Amino acid sequence: MNRSQLIEEYGKAGTDLRMAVRGLERDDLIAYxxxxxxxxxxxxxxxxxxxxxxxxxxKRVIAEENPTLTGFNEAHFARNLFYNExxxxxxxTIVELNRRNFARVLAKLPDGAFDRTGMHTERGPMKLIDLxxxxxxxxxxxxNFIVDKRxxxxxxxx
Numbered sequence: 001m002n003r004s005q006l007i008e009e010y011g012k013a014g015t016d017l018r019m020a021v022r023g024l025e026r027d028d029l030i031a032y033x034x035x036x037x038x039x040x041x042x043x044x045x046x047x048x049x050x051x052x053x054x055x056x057x058x059k060r061v062i063a064e065e066n067p068t069l070t071g072f073n074e075a076h077f078a079r080n081l082f083y084n085e086x087x088x089x090x091x092x093t094i095v096e097l098n099r100r101n102f103a104r105v106l107a108k109l110p111d112g113a114f115d116r117t118g119m120h121t122e123r124g125p126m127k128l129i130d131l132x133x134x135x136x137x138x139x140x141x142x143x144n145f146i147v148d149k150r151x152x153x154x155x156x157x158x
Contacts, residue, residue, distance in 0.1 A: 003114060004107075006132055011103030013139045014096030017047065020146045021092060024155060030084050033152035038078065040149050043142050045083040046074060048091040054135045055102050061118040061128045062109065071122040095139075106132065 001009070021029070021044060029041040038046065053072060060067035077083075114129040150157060 007103050007106045010136050011100050014099045017095055018092050020143050028153055028155055029088050033149050040146055041088050042078055042083045043145055044088045044091050045086050047139060047142050048094050049077055051095050051098060054131055055098055058128055058131050061116050067118045069118040069120040
């Protein structure tokens with residue numbers, strides 16, 4: 001996938017998330033159709049937290065010289081940030097707006113900007129293009145889980 005397509009996909013992915021959860025009620029969102037895994041609600045909030053963190057990392061790589069990109073423990077976030085008490089609707093809106101808005105920045109960057117790097121505290125050097133690709137893949141990865149959980153709940157996407 002070329003960079004323009006990647007940026008386009010990044011920018012529209014919030015809409016994909018909205019479509020994946022459309023029609024679900026609160027009980028559906030907080031259900032655990034696959035025991036031992038996150039609820040759809042927890043996945044949505046995880047996506048939002050991750051999305052904001054990765055957008056911050058990308059901004060730092062663009063704006064600063066070799067910035068430190070701090071890792072985070074997703075299990076601690078889910079456990080300590082009241083994921084099932086947050087608004088799934090607001091979280092989806094945040095992802096939509098954040099991605100759509102930041103895609104405009106990414107589209108304006110010169111080619112060389114995508115080779116800029118930051119130093120991740122756990123993964124080492126990371127290029128902007130790697131962060132962007134990872135963000136697109138991350139959301140797709142979790143959308144698959146949402147679709148699977150919907151099927152198990154008998155709430156097929158229409």
